[in-house]
Amino acid sequence: MAKTLFQKVWEAHAVRQLSNGQTQLFIGTHLIHEVTSPQAFGMLRDLGLKVAYPHRTFATVDHIVPTDQVTEPYADPLAQSMMDELRKNCREFGITFFDRSTGKQGIVHIVGPEQGITQPGTTIACGDSHTSTHGAFGAIGFGIGTTQIRDLLATQTMAMGPLKVRRIQVDGKLLPGVYAKDVILHIIRTLGVNGGTGYAYEYAGEVFDRFTMEERMTVCNMSIEGGARVGYVNPDETTFKYLQGRPYAPKGAAWDEAVARWKSYASDAGATYDDVVKIRGEDIPPTVTWGINPGQGISIDENVPAVETAPAAEKASIAEALEYMKLPAGQPIKGTKIDVAFMGSCTNGRLSDFVEVAKFLKGRKVAPGVKAIAVPGSQGVAVLCQELGLDKVFAEAGFEWRGAGCSMCLAMNPDKLVGDQLCASSSNRNFKGRQGSPTGRTILMSPLMVAAAAVTGRVADAREVFELRKSAAT
């Protein structure tokens, strides 16, 4: 019988059925960070348990690390205590820790792929909802809670029910100035922030076939913002090429065996799906959010919605969002003054994001009064950027070039909005208070749109600011 990748991976990792009907599922790769794991280790100690498969858990530190301070102790004693706790837990239980001193530290969803730990046909879990990112490799990545981290540490398994699979097929071409970020913002806008509840999203079609691994990661990353716990792309030559030679990728004869095995996990041609959605690449505009969840998005050319003209069921949520965002109802979003530009995060903090922006940023200056920060997603990304001189391009334009971490995506480190500042952000969430100020405001967009906002001081169309319409479609 023809099967989807999700079904094949699930079956290969299913241990047995539990008494409540769920499946005991083997999770081959467990990633941990400093925020959601310390309590899990505490629970493990309380129960007198050990880590069952220490060689299958990998740790890094990302959420709380300052991006402008390398030396410890950190100014924030709470941040330092979380750092210390993670070090202690990894040492005591024999877990590999990509600490800052290793040169391999970074956002957990950037480090896993970069090290070649993320591989096709595997199950991956992390106490972080953006674990869906790893699906770009044809892995099944689950975001989990802390009690489940305990379960994984103790048994390398967790209790899960199966998901339905929705194939989202994007064919055709993306227009100039339209990026992977726009694709996922458009998908979430179209299907809703809870449209994916109960589903794994399988992304496919000509646009995904052409996408690089980093573009696939950007899309899979935000699956959870559409309610889908899991998002994936079937593995292909692009996937294998990315993985070959990375530190944890198989070598020699084991490489050939692995590639053959990985290919076998891809969805079969005749597989049946619980749902299929088709989108034309040409129909996707540069998309920005105007509200307080990632589904409240519009094309850069559209107007902010107004309560009066909204469908009855949406009036209350539109009114709440408009009140918080202080944007003019019914008016264009283009031209809205911004205070901060943030370039980074597990969504758009990879090498290609910085390369693309640097191409257009060269010779431009951040507008007066705008605070702009560029935060590479990992130490590895930072080094590659420096080798290409990108750090200088950003710095010369007026961006602060920082060290690796989650930074202002969720502002658990010192990078925070102040008061009701408006931030043009390449991150993934525009929730109330998300960027560190209870009244701070976020507009999500692609990295190049962030650059366009930074240099004009306003929400702007990157195609106009950087004269993109002339370049060829990608």
Next chain:
Amino acid sequence: MALAKITEVRGRAVHVPGDDIDTDRIIPARFMKCITFDGLGEYLFFDVRKHADGSPKAHPLNEPQHAGATILVSGANFGCGSSREHAPQAIYRYGFRGVIAESFAEIFFGNCTTLGIPCFSVSRADREALAAALAADPKLEVVMDVAKVEVRYGSKVIKATLRDSAQKGLVAGQWDPIGELLDGAPAVAKVGKSLAYVAG
């Protein structure tokens, strides 16, 4: 591991209106700078409940008539966003033992169930009727019957939905799966050996 059989949650309820209430709103990220879950209850809904100086804002949880409520009522897609278990931990430590909403985000639902917090989904009309009843009488006793998967208050009986596996686990006192997962060790080892990337 012996766990309580959770067959019902009974008590007063409070309605926190709104759809898509995310876990950043339930507990802002800055309160996750901790290495235990102790004391998280006081930060529940912090930024919508309190001003920067700690003084209260207008919020249902700040109204004295709702003090001591054990059931939280809200809108669609409750608990979306971050997977932080700090959110259900804060809800539990504040004193809530059950949540009734139009629908729940996937990860949040699982995190709640593992802590023994039943999450019932009800229709919009039923939620609005319950909210109106609570506004009229904040002392109203509400029952979440986990065995029958229904909500009762006054003379009303509302049909709710609860995922089968969650219902079974709560009622049987097996909502935390760790005991059963540990029991599976021999079968787990077998699967581990069958996976090339795990066996090495």
